[in-house]
Amino acid sequence: MANKTDKPSTALPTAKQVMEKVAQAEAERANEAMRREAAIAAEKKALIDKLQGPSGVSDEQAMERVAVIIQRAVSNGLTEVQVYRFPNTLCTDRGRAINQQERGWETTLTGVPKEIFEFWKRKLQPLGYKLYAQIVEFPDGVPGDVGITLKWG
Template identity: 55%
Template sequence: MPVSIDDLIPSAKQILKEAALKEAEQAEQYARLAAAAEAEKRALIERLSQPSGKSEAEKVQLASTVIQRAVRNGMTEVQVYRFPNSLCTDKGRAIIQQEKGWENTLTGIPREIFQLWTDYLKPRGYRISYQVIEYPGGVPGDIAVTISWG
């Protein structure tokens, strides 16, 4: 029994329909992944906007460890944290403009780091810098916190 040409070569209309279905499946999968990533990002930002839960002693010990490791590697500064600009009440505007009182725009862990510097590191001669380090699409993005001593 010979095989029909329709069995071997589907019509262009059938192929277009199958391609459209496949494209719709891929778009749906992409939308699910994007929604999951956005939910994960919101959860992370929510967690970072809250206090860390670490004791003062734990924070000081962590700062000491990071600084000593940097010194052993011959560095005079170290980036200690990076966070989304949404953890600033003004999305980082005051940091970019270097306005007086910019530190009052910080929330959560970035604020804790600044307080740790104020209480323990600044009196010992360390400097701190908060700087926008990323401009995705031309708008402010992530902010880096750097401690320096050189």
């Protein structure tokens, strides 16, 4: 039991000091979240920049990769397989033509997706393979990533 001569503990901060510490901790958490978001945005931009340039993959290398993908799919009883997925920002219209299944959608492709389409046109279409693209995700109801599927059945 405390007597009247006891002083308040100097170890206990004032309510104002506690609130300042809470505000400082919240500000630090917000700054950290902003740093994480900036890092994620920078990584995404770097990936998109990379995908907008040439892949450096030769037709022979691409054909070897496609053969492996098709063989694996066939052994699993599939007649089609998604061969590539990319952000809609690699389309000049952000995937609108693909989403609307408009004729000429392929003209909206850039970078690696355009290379894939051109490779299919040159090498795989003459062998009877079909290729189609579709929006494969709709975050918040808005077209997102695009998937390119190769079909043989």
